[in-house]
Amino acid sequence: MNENPAALIELATAYWGSAALIAAVRLRIATILSEGPKTPTEVAKAAGSDPSATEMLLAALTSLDLVRKVDGERFANQPLADTYLVEGRPEFLGPALLYNGDVYPLWGRLDEVVRTGKVTQSPEKYLGDDSERTRNFVYGMHHRALGVGRAIGQHVDLSGRRHLADVGGGPGTYSALLTLKHPGLRADVLDLPGVVAIARDIVASMGASERVQCLPFDYYQDDLPALPALYDAALISGVLHREQPDGVRSILRRVAAATEPGAVLYLSDVMLDDHRTGPLFGTMFALNMRVLAHDGRCHSVAEQTLWLDEVGFTVTAVTRLPAPIHYTVIRADKR
Numbered sequence: 001m002n003e004n005p006a007a008l009i010e011l012a013t014a015y016w017g018s019a020a021l022i023a024a025v026r027l028r029i030a031t032i033l034s035e036g037p038k039t040p041t042e043v044a045k046a047a048g049s050d051p052s053a054t055e056m057l058l059a060a061l062t063s064l065d066l067v068r069k070v071d072g073e074r075f076a077n078q079p080l081a082d083t084y085l086v087e088g089r090p091e092f093l094g095p096a097l098l099y100n101g102d103v104y105p106l107w108g109r110l111d112e113v114v115r116t117g118k119v120t121q122s123p124e125k126y127l128g129d130d131s132e133r134t135r136n137f138v139y140g141m142h143h144r145a146l147g148v149g150r151a152i153g154q155h156v157d158l159s160g161r162r163h164l165a166d167v168g169g170g171p172g173t174y175s176a177l178l179t180l181k182h183p184g185l186r187a188d189v190l191d192l193p194g195v196v197a198i199a200r201d202i203v204a205s206m207g208a209s210e211r212v213q214c215l216p217f218d219y220y221q222d223d224l225p226a227l228p229a230l231y232d233a234a235l236i237s238g239v240l241h242r243e244q245p246d247g248v249r250s251i252l253r254r255v256a257a258a259t260e261p262g263a264v265l266y267l268s269d270v271m272l273d274d275h276r277t278g279p280l281f282g283t284m285f286a287l288n289m290r291v292l293a294h295d296g297r298c299h300s301v302a303e304q305t306l307w308l309d310e311v312g313f314t315v316t317a318v319t320r321l322p323a324p325i326h327y328t329v330i331r332a333d334k335r
């Protein structure tokens with residue numbers, strides 16, 4: 001027997017690390033330790049948890065390099081945890097990680113999703129029906145956009161543009177950042193009603209309400225508002241991975257109908273290589289979307305170039321962003 005099964009054992013247990021991280025975020029361990037080094041008993045008291053189980057979690061987090069033991073007894077945050085896991089810090093990623101915690105039980109039923117082709121939990125839960133899940137989802141997107149996603153904005157050039165349609169704009173973070181960067185720009189964040197209700201607060205907290213409006217919109221049913229004139233810019237970020245090819249083409253048709261010649265459209269998303277079997281993050285993310293959304297799927301640049309061409313857009317630039325962003329940004333110009 002030449003093959004070593006170590007890789008299989010590692011893969012089969014990889015979720016242990018995810019679970020430890022998510023438990024740490026739920027118990028606010030890094031926030032508690034940001035006040036200074038603490039013993040497991042002190043952490044447990046602040047977290048409302050069991051002291052001996054807390055000690056074991058802290059030991060696992062030490063192995064994961066998220067905390068360290070400082071004097072043989074007390075634990076302190078490592079820089080990674082101190083930067084991204086402490087509530088109130090500008091780089092805080094808590095809601096984004098908690099959102100993965102919400103999704104985590106669904107991955108345990110992946111075989112069922114693959115067998116039936118159907119999701120095991122209604123996506124509507126985090127798109128408005130369950131207010132806490134929706135809030136985790138929307139704030140998760142906001143923190144991601146503010147943190148790692150800021151780099152995407154550098155590849156979206158809206159100089160000289162006046163009106164942006166941010167289709168499936170979610171928290172409105174990109175619209176807010178883009179209008180703050182371009183004083184002549186207004187933006188419409190178009191998303192489902194339960195999501196735009198939260199987006200309005202986020203946009204206001206960023207001081208961008210004057211030029212960003214958040215409008216209820218369902219891309220399966222509604223035409224883009226495009227008032228008083230057609231849009232000269234559109235952004236579709238992190239949306240098309242919810243849709244099969246026909247759904248993507250239908251959304252692109254609606255965007256094409258609401259944009260003027262010369263308009264610029266940016267598609268930003270996790271995308272697959274043209275052979276559709278990589279990269280690793282892309283194929284895994286595609287499955288993640290399939291457990292979450294009825295029609296979840298990732299698309300290749302080649303596929304989207306064709307679909308854009310069908311509705312009158314020519315792809316003029318493609319930028320692949322590395323980890324931790326994993327997004328590709330396609331720029332297309334309306335003929």
Ligand SMILES: C[S@@+](CC[C@H](N)C(=O)[O-])C[C@H]1O[C@@H](n2cnc3c(N)ncnc32)[C@H](O)[C@@H]1O
Binds near residue numbers: 145191
């Ligand atoms: C991953 S989020 C991306 C949000 C934002 N564009 C960003 O990049 O941060 C996908 C968005 O699509 C929205 N969405 C899903 N179904 C929709 C529909 N039928 N009509 C409009 N928006 C929808 C979701 O509410 C969510 O805000």
